[in-house]
Amino acid sequence: MSIKEVHEHIDQNREKDLNTLIELVRIPSIASRGIGVEEACSYIVDMLEGLGVKTEVFPTKGAPVIFGHIETEIPGAKTVMFYGHYDVQPPEPLDKWLSDPFEPDIRDGRIYGRGVGDNKGQFLAHILALRSYLATGTPLPVNIKFFLEGEEENGSANILDFIIPHKDLLGCDLVYNADGGQEPDGRPSMHFGTRGTVKCTFEVKTAEKDNHSGHNGNNIPNAAWKMVRFLSTMMDDDGNCAIEGFYDDVLPPTDYEMGLIEALDFDPEGVQRVTGAVKPLTMSKEQFHMNRMFRPTFNLNGLGSGYTGSGYRTIVPGSAIAKMDFRLVKDQDPEDIIRKIKAHIAKYDPDVQLTVSSYLWPSRTNPEIPECQAVMRAVEKVYGIKPVIMPTTGATNPEYVFTKIAGLPSMCVPYCNADESQHAPNENFVLENFYKGIHCTAEVLSEIGKG
Ligand SMILES: [Zn+2]
Numbered sequence: 001m002s003i004k005e006v007h008e009h010i011d012q013n014r015e016k017d018l019n020t021l022i023e024l025v026r027i028p029s030i031a032s033r034g035i036g037v038e039e040a041c042s043y044i045v046d047m048l049e050g051l052g053v054k055t056e057v058f059p060t061k062g063a064p065v066i067f068g069h070i071e072t073e074i075p076g077a078k079t080v081m082f083y084g085h086y087d088v089q090p091p092e093p094l095d096k097w098l099s100d101p102f103e104p105d106i107r108d109g110r111i112y113g114r115g116v117g118d119n120k121g122q123f124l125a126h127i128l129a130l131r132s133y134l135a136t137g138t139p140l141p142v143n144i145k146f147f148l149e150g151e152e153e154n155g156s157a158n159i160l161d162f163i164i165p166h167k168d169l170l171g172c173d174l175v176y177n178a179d180g181g182q183e184p185d186g187r188p189s190m191h192f193g194t195r196g197t198v199k200c201t202f203e204v205k206t207a208e209k210d211n212h213s214g215h216n217g218n219n220i221p222n223a224a225w226k227m228v229r230f231l232s233t234m235m236d237d238d239g240n241c242a243i244e245g246f247y248d249d250v251l252p253p254t255d256y257e258m259g260l261i262e263a264l265d266f267d268p269e270g271v272q273r274v275t276g277a278v279k280p281l282t283m284s285k286e287q288f289h290m291n292r293m294f295r296p297t298f299n300l301n302g303l304g305s306g307y308t309g310s311g312y313r314t315i316v317p318g319s320a321i322a323k324m325d326f327r328l329v330k331d332q333d334p335e336d337i338i339r340k341i342k343a344h345i346a347k348y349d350p351d352v353q354l355t356v357s358s359y360l361w362p363s364r365t366n367p368e369i370p371e372c373q374a375v376m377r378a379v380e381k382v383y384g385i386k387p388v389i390m391p392t393t394g395a396t397n398p399e400y401v402f403t404k405i406a407g408l409p410s411m412c413v414p415y416c417n418a419d420e421s422q423h424a425p426n427e428n429f430v431l432e433n434f435y436k437g438i439h440c441t442a443e444v445l446s447e448i449g450k451g
Helices: 003-012 014-025 037-050 116-135 159-170 223-232 255-262 268-275 285-293 334-348 370-383 400-405 431-449
Strands: 054-058 065-070 079-085 105-107 110-112 143-149 174-177 189-191 196-205 297-305 319-328 353-360 388-390 410-412 428-430
Touching: 003 014, 003 116, 003 431, 014 037, 014 110, 014 116, 014 431, 037 054, 037 065, 037 116, 065 159, 079 116, 079 431, 110 116, 110 431, 116 143, 116 428, 116 431, 143 159, 159 400, 174 370, 189 370, 189 410, 196 223, 196 334, 223 297, 223 319, 255 285, 319 334, 334 353, 370 431, 428 431
Parallel strands: 079 143, 079 174, 174 410, 189 388
Antiparallel strands: 054 065, 065 143, 105 110, 110 428, 196 319, 196 353, 297 319
């Protein structure tokens, strides 16, 4: 028996595989509301145990973690750990759905339902690939572990409480995750990291209330000006962050990563169209991708003070607020960045009050390791086209728990269509993408097994 039979088996069992997805999507596992989580958990555990995967359920303060492992008989084989999440976003607004979010509907070659792509259909592809290996009696090329959490849509609030005491259990050669959508033109893609983040609020207060600008102007300090002056100390004349030491730990791309950037597309008009940017983009392709992946941001995302409605209120604003998010790149440490922000406040305006609402570490895996190279080969083989390879995404998720906390390489290969409408009404998964995903996982296992 060989990988060829595995692929044939996947083709012959489309209906059965689709029915498994339908059954799982029917369970409305919304962790943020505490519903359906136990039921989804036991459905998955039954399925894994039915395949001979040794499965354990670990309770957390929130939804339980499902951990499973199955060993190959090949001595010295590598180990792949699949990560995914079985919780889903709430379905609202319900009136925007064309079919019941928890009664999957097949229309125009797509399956519609909450969680079909994010993330039930995508992690199920891994389990179904395993099912086809076992059903055809094909020896597993690698040892397989499953790590399925139940509150990713809730910010993976308790994931560290599980990871830290179970690092030994998680040992593997690669953490592999299918989530999100492929390129809009249908090309497969992959990435090897995410940016970290610090989200914070700055507040300035000069009076308990807004005051009359005629009677009190010049005498009562203006909170809006005070905030503007403070914010201007954070940026130099070239638009760089002026917080001392902010860029100290930013690692430049390796030559290999630079090669990956050079292989990416850049369509400035397309970006302008999608973003609605008023002026054309003038940076080079390299700079555009460097800005997205290798350079941190310090983004002012909200600013408020005084009165901006119609007409005028001639007031001296007594308070001002600014909100910012910092996207961090490897090897920046959010706790160190918070210390540097505090030092900046102490130096330039100690009256500014800082509140940090949340922070996460960045994550990056070396794409040159043999396991990542094997995935690149597998994806190209299955899709028949070179994947779009991004060293990292510009976005943020808790991937650092694997790379930084557990010390494991981790990568993501999205299986969904780009227009999957995750988190929105009419979430969908193109059926061909779903089946291709199962083939892809099967091939990934085979290629990593080759060494
Ligand atoms: Zn999601």
